[in-house]
Amino acid sequence: MDLTRRRLAQWAVALFAAPHALAALPPPVATAVKLPFTLHPDQLPIYKKELAGQAREAASLRRFPLGYGYEPDFVFSALPARPARRRRGHSGTPA
C-alpha cells in the first residue's frame, strides 16, 4: 500500500499541477496521496517539473539494453573500472 500511495502522489501532482488538486480529490484518495513532506503551493510546479525530468531520464536509460542474468559486480560500480591497456604514450607514473 505504501508503494501505491507514493505512485498515486506522483500521478496526482503530475496530473493536476495546481496546489488545490489534492484537496479536490475524493476523501479516500486524498488521504491515500498525502505527501510525506510539506511543499508550498508555489513549489508544486517545480516539483512536477522535477518528476517529469526524472521520468525522461529513466526512459532514456530504459532504451539502453541490459538484458537478463547475473551482473555480480554491478553493486560495486562506483569503484573505478580497471583501466584498459593503453596503446602507447607516457606511463603517467612518476618519471
Added chain:
Amino acid sequence: MSRLPESTAFLGLAELGRGLRRREFTSLELTGFYLDRLRRIGPRLNAVVTLTADLAREQAHRADAEIAAGRWRGPLHGIPYGAKDLLDTAGIRTTWGAAPFRHRVPRENATVVERLQDAGAVLVAKLAMIELAGGGDYNMAGAAFTGPARNPWDPARWTGGSSSGPGAAVAAGLVGFAIGSETWGSIVNPSTWCGIAGLRPTYGRVSRAGAMALSWTMDKLGPMARRVRDLGWVLAALAGPDARDSSALPRRFRTPRYPARLEGLRLGYFPPEALPAGNPVREPYRRALALLRRLGATMLATALPDLPYGAAASLILDAEGASAFEPLIASPELQSLPDPTQIAGLAAGAHIPAVDYLRAFRFRRAAQAAFSTYLAGFDALVHPAESGLPPLADVPFDQQEKHHPIARRPPSHPPKPRRQPRNYQLGGAGNLLGLPAVAVNMGFAMPPASATEATPHPLPVGLEIVAAPLAEARLLQIAAAFEAAAGWYRHHPQVGA
C-alpha cells in the same frame, strides 16, 4: 598590519614553502597575513563561514618550531589553507552551507583534515558553499545561508559551485589552497569560473570519512589551488586507504616530474566548431588546442560514445541525495532553505523508484566497460570545462537564460541530456564513471554587454582534462605543461588591499 606585500597572497605553494624554509617569513606571519585578508576581503565575496584563528595560530606556531628545528614535513608544512564547510572539524561548527545545520558542531575531524594536519598545513577558515553541496538542484547563487558567493574577477558574478568559497578564497589570495568536493561539477566549475586550478580525483582516491554525504557513490574530495603543481602536493597528502572509509582505495599518490613538452601524448578533443558561433569560450578553446599541439601532443578529434551518462548520473545523485537528507526532507526545516527549486528537487528525489536507481547502477557498469575501451585510444581528453561564463550572482539562473545566453544552469543539474550536445556530457560521464579531471585556466573572455551590468569585466574560462581512473599524475603533467606555456596563472583579480 602585516609586513608581507600583497603579492605574497597569490604565490603558489613552492614559493610559499621556499619563503618559510629560508625564514623570509614565518608560518605565524603568513597565517596572520591570510587571516587579515579573510577578515577584510572574505565578507565582500561571501566566501567564509567560520574563521579558525585560534587553531590556526596554534598549528602555525608548531610548524614554525618544527621548521626551525630542521623537521620539515614537506611542501604543505606551515601553509594556511581553507576547507569547504562540509568537512568535519572537531569542536568547530560545520554547517554544510545550510541554515538547518548552522549550529552543527562535530566531535571529530574528517580524515582529510587529519591528513593535512599531519602534513603540517594550517587550517585558517571553513569556506562557504552552496547548501548541501547543491543536492536537489538549485536555481540561484544565493542557495547558501552565507549569501551568494561573489566572483573575485567581477563581484556582480557568481563563483560557480558548489565549492564556491574555496573558488573565491583561492582566486582572491585569502588562503594558500583549499579543499573542495565534487559530486557533479563542484570542483571543476568554480575552479574554472574563478580562474584557478582544480583536481577532481578518481572516485575512491581520497577518503570521505567525516565529510557530508550527498551521494555515496559519486562524492569526491579534492584540492583547489593557484598552480597545477600545488594540486599534486595536496593530493599526495590526502590519498590512500582509510579504515574509516572502505571506499578509499589502497593506493598512495606520488607527485610526478613535470616535463615541459607533451611529445608522445595522444589527446582526444572535441572540435570547437561544436560550440555555436559567438560563444565566448570557443576562441580561447581553439587557442588552447593550438598550444597543446605546439607543445608536441598529438591531437585527435573525437566524440564520446553515445550513451545516457547524464540521465544515469542524475538519477543516482537525486536518489542518493534524497536518502542522505531524508530526515530533513520530512521535517518542516526543509522550508528554511532559501531556494524553492532545491526544496522541490530534494522532495522529488524521494520518489525515484528503486528499479530506476538500480537500472542506473547496472548501466554504470556497462558504461565503464565501454568507456574504458574508448579511453584506451587516448592518454587524456580535453574540452572546455564550461561552455559559458559565470552568471550574475543576484539574479535566478533561469531568469538569466532568456536574457543572457551565456548563463547556464548550475553544474549539479545541467540541462537534461537530450538537450545537451553529446560531447558536453563529459561532466556527467566523468562523475558517473569516477574518472579524474583537472581544470586549468585557458584565458579570459568578455561577456556581452547587458542592461544589468554597467562595466563588464573579462572573466576566466577553463580547460578540463579527463583521463582513465587513477591517471592523476598524467593529468597533472599535461595541465602543468599547458599552464606554464600559457602563462595565465600570472593574472590575479583586483580585490583590493
